[in-house]
Every structure is written in structure tokens, then in C-alpha cells.
Amino acid sequence: MVRKRSGDRELPPAEDRGAAELQSAREPGEVEHELRVLFDHVPCSLAVIDRDYNVVRSNAHFRQTFYRKGATRCFEFYKGRGRSCKSCPAREVFLDGAVHREVQNGRGSRGQTLQYLVTAAPFDYTGAQVRTVIEMAQDVTEVVELRRRLEQVEKEKLEAERLAVVGETVAGLAHGMKNILMGLEGGLFVFKDGLAKNNPEVLQRGWGMIEGNVARISSFAKEFLGFARGAKARARLVDPNAILEEVAALYRPMLDQAGIALQLEAGQVLEPMAVDPEGLHTCLTNLLSNAADACLAGERKHRRITLRCEEEDKIVRFFVKDNGVGMDAEVRRKAFTSFFSTKPVGKGTGLGLLTTRRIVAEHGGRVEVSSARGRGSTFVLVFPRARLPVPTSETTTEERKVGLHEQHDQ
Structure with a gap:
């Protein structure tokens, strides 16, 4: 802001001088009256509190919301209790x-439970010491309830998605077992036919x-044992890049021996995420194993698998990319929706991708794939942080904290 000077004295801008002249033209009592009216009629609860927690001044909204006969101290008004709060702004x-600023639980003047957002700030000083505090309390009970309902809807949606994955998986397992039984029956039929005809060639085929x-x-x-193990994610805070590095170190010797280059791309430094480390490890090894098989099935001279982890808009993504044989649209369509494998008989059951999809779904995530025949595949594990499970160890601690807080504040 540019200020004009007159000699050595700095003058305020014209608009400030106009406001100052208007202010000086008003009586001090008139200004004080307007401030009192403003204090008393704002649509939120205001209270001035001294160092002994006495409410020395309050507005009409505060008295209407928190009035309690005989109350003098803030905790008596807000909560109807006889001692100071454990958490006190x-x-x-x-x-x-x-x-x-924080959200607190309290009791209204009619005895109803309230959640209110309280903002506390210095109001008056004695020297450098705060003498009184002004608190502004806004009733956010409906907002808190709406948030709770939204969280419940999100949990129900997530559970529905998980159940859908389980349903598809069970259907896939049943289809796979049916195929195996049919194969056994067919082989037994051919074998019996060879015995009946005393035909060694038919016997051998059966x-x-x-x-x-x-x-x-x-x-x-x-x-199937691996699929059935760990139906519920046991989450704890882990470094996403550390798990990726661990999987890469585990597979690198085998891939080197197979003539497949494994590239671990340097990614961002990420905040820890709440996942089941064993489950995520299983997902990545499943995808890495499939990528290796795809590379070996292809005809490229230089075979390569790339691993990467990144985060954008609070969504963590793990990439497993190969330049192997790739998949056409029909194979991509079947990969996650049925008991399906492109590997030779005895080499794969199709449970790897189903297991991966189930584990990722248990974390509130999804699996994405892009692929083309002869051009390789890219699988992406997508984990929105907002949908990750609560770390198991922290859940117990938090529940204890909530329990103590509720006992103390009621």
C-alpha cells in the first residue's frame, strides 16, 4: 500500500482517512452499543472466560443453547459437569x-447431546499474560451425524464391492473344480476304454x-490354500516403496537367470500407508510371476519387467509392466471374472489374479490392466488412501482413547 507523506509525518490513504474521520464523528457510547448488539446477536455462541474458567460474559445464543441453572464455569455450561475438561481449548x-480449535461433545440446555466446534482465542491481556479468553461455539451436530452416515454408506459400499469379488471368485472356483473333475472323468473313461480294448496307445493317452x-x-x-489364507486384511503402516524393493530383490536372481531384466524405477518418497504387508507382497509377487511367464512366452530378444510406485491426489498406485506376449481383449475380459489361466496344464489355475483382486478389494482398492497382444501388459494396483483399512495396532489404541475420553467427558 502506497502512503503519502507530509514532511516527516506519514499520512494514511484517503479511504483510511475517510473511515477514521467517520469513526471520530461517532460517539464512543454509540460504537460500544453497536459492538454489544453485534456480540449478542451473532448466530453462534460466544462466551468470555477468565482464568478460573468463569463465564464472565456471554451472548444470547450461548445462554439459549447452554443455559444451566446455577452454572458459573464454562464446563458447567457446556457439559453439565463439576470439573474441568481433559481437553480444554x-x-x-x-x-x-x-x-x-476442536470439536467437543456437550449437553444442551434441554439435556440433548451436542457436538460443537469451539474456537478459543485471547480476548484481554494483563501485561503479556492472557487474562480472558473468548470462545465461539458452533453447533455441528448435524454435520457430524451427516459425516457419520456418509462414512457408513462408504463402508457399506466397500463391503458390497468386497462381497461381489467374493461371489465372482466362488463362482470361478466352482467352475475350475468342475473343469478338473470333467478332465479326470474324461481321462478315466479313456483309460478304461484302453483297458477294455487292451490298447496301449489309448491307455497311455488316458x-x-x-x-x-x-x-x-x-x-x-x-x-487355494494361499487364496483362503488371511480373509481379512491385518493392516499396519508400511513404506510402499520398501515393499516394492523387497519383492524386486526376491525375484531379481531368478529373473536374471531367465534372461529377463527387472527395472525398479525410482519413485516419489511416499508417506506410509495402512495395508496388510503380506497381502500386498502376495499381490505384487503374483503379478511379477505372471509378467515373467508372459515374457518367457513372447519372442522378444530383450525381455523386461518394470516396477514403479507413485501417488497422486491421495491415491497410491503400484505398476507392474512387462513387454511379454500380452493379452487380447477376450483374454483381458476373462482374466478377473472367471477361473481362467493361459498357462499350460499343471502350471497355473487362475487363482493368482483372483487372489490379487480379492486382497486389493479388501483394502478398498481395485486392479486395472492394459494390454495388447504382442505388446506386453501393465497391471496397476490402485489404493485410494481414504478407503484403506485402519491399522490394527492403532485401532486398539484409538478405541481405548475414545473410551477414556467418553468416560471423562460425560
Whole structure:
């Protein structure tokens, strides 16, 4: 702001001088009256509190909302209690002279439970010491209830998504088991036919069919145990990049031996995220194993898998990209919706991607895939932070904190 000077004296701008002249033209009593009217009629509760927590002044809204016969101290008005609150914004202001704000639980003048947002700030000083504090309380009960309902709707939506994944998975498992049984029945039929005809060639073909399906049963059993393990995510705060580095270190020797280059791209330094580390590890190893198989099935001379983790708009994404054989639209469509595998008999059951999808869904996330035949595939695990589970260890601590807080404040 440019100010004009007259000699050595700095003059305020013209608009400030006009306001100052208007102010000086008004009587002090008139200004005080207007301030009192403003204080008394703002649509929120105002109270001035001294160092003994006595309410020395309050407005009409405060008296209407928190009036209690015989009450003199703020905690008597706000909560109907006989001792100071464990968490007290006014106390904090007296200690450090700063503005403090938080949502508190209280009791209204009719005995109803209220949630109110209280903002406390210094009001008057004695020297450097805060003598009185002014508190502004706004009833946010409806806002808190609306937030609770929205959180409940989000939980129900997430649960519905998880159940949908489970339903698709169970249907896929049933379809897979049916295929195995049909294969065994077919092999047994051919084998019996070879016995009846005493035909070694038919016997060998039937036995080969039985062996192949027995191998599928073995692979199926191992993967099914892995699928069934850890139905509920046991989340704790972990470094996303650390898990990616761990998976890369685990697979690098095997991939080097297979002639596949593994590139771990340097990503952002990310805040810890609440996930089940074993579950996320399983997802990444499933995708990495599939990427290796896709590279080996392709005809490229230089085979490559790239891992990356990044975050944007509070959404964490893990990328597993390969330049392998790729998938056409039909294979992509089947990859997550049925018990499906492109691997040779006995080498895969299709449970890996189903397991990955289920674990990611348990974390409130999703799996995205882009691929083209002959051009490789990119799988992305998408985790919105807002939908991640609460860390298990912190849940217990938080529940204890809430319980103590409610006992203290009621």
C-alpha cells in the first residue's frame, strides 16, 4: 500500500482517512452499543472466560443453547459437569496465547447431546499474560451425524464391492473344480476304454489325461490354500516403496537367470500407508510371476519387467509392466471374472489374479490392466488412501482413547 507523506509525518490513504474521520464523528457510547448488539446477536455462541474458567460474559445464543441453572464455569455450561475438561481449548490459550480449535461433545440446555466446534482465542491481556479468553461455539451436530452416515454408506459400499469379488471368485472356483473333475472323468473313461480294448496307445493317452489333471489338483490345492489364507486384511503402516524393493530383490536372481531384466524405477518418497504387508507382497509377487511367464512366452530378444510406485491426489498406485506376449481383449475380459489361466496344464489355475483382486478389494482398492497382444501388459494396483483399512495396532489404541475420553467427558 502506497502512503503519502507530509514532511516527516506519514499520512494514511484517503479511504483510511475517510473511515477514521467517520469513526471520530461517532460517539464512543454509540460504537460500544453497536459492538454489544453485534456480540449478542451473532448466530453462534460466544462466551468470555477468565482464568478460573468463569463465564464472565456471554451472548444470547450461548445462554439459549447452554443455559444451566446455577452454572458459573464454562464446563458447567457446556457439559453439565463439576470439573474441568481433559481437553480444554481455553486452557491451551491461557498457556500459549495462540488460537485453538476442536470439536467437543456437550449437553444442551434441554439435556440433548451436542457436538460443537469451539474456537478459543485471547480476548484481554494483563501485561503479556492472557487474562480472558473468548470462545465461539458452533453447533455441528448435524454435520457430524451427516459425516457419520456418509462414512457408513462408504463402508457399506466397500463391503458390497468386497462381497461381489467374493461371489465372482466362488463362482470361478466352482467352475475350475468342475473343469478338473470333467478332465479326470474324461481321462478315466479313456483309460478304461484302453483297458477294455487292451490298447496301449489309448491307455497311455488316458493315463496322460489323468496325470495332467492330478497335477492341476496339486497346483489348485496350493493356490487355494494361499487364496483362503488371511480373509481379512491385518493392516499396519508400511513404506510402499520398501515393499516394492523387497519383492524386486526376491525375484531379481531368478529373473536374471531367465534372461529377463527387472527395472525398479525410482519413485516419489511416499508417506506410509495402512495395508496388510503380506497381502500386498502376495499381490505384487503374483503379478511379477505372471509378467515373467508372459515374457518367457513372447519372442522378444530383450525381455523386461518394470516396477514403479507413485501417488497422486491421495491415491497410491503400484505398476507392474512387462513387454511379454500380452493379452487380447477376450483374454483381458476373462482374466478377473472367471477361473481362467493361459498357462499350460499343471502350471497355473487362475487363482493368482483372483487372489490379487480379492486382497486389493479388501483394502478398498481395485486392479486395472492394459494390454495388447504382442505388446506386453501393465497391471496397476490402485489404493485410494481414504478407503484403506485402519491399522490394527492403532485401532486398539484409538478405541481405548475414545473410551477414556467418553468416560471423562460425560
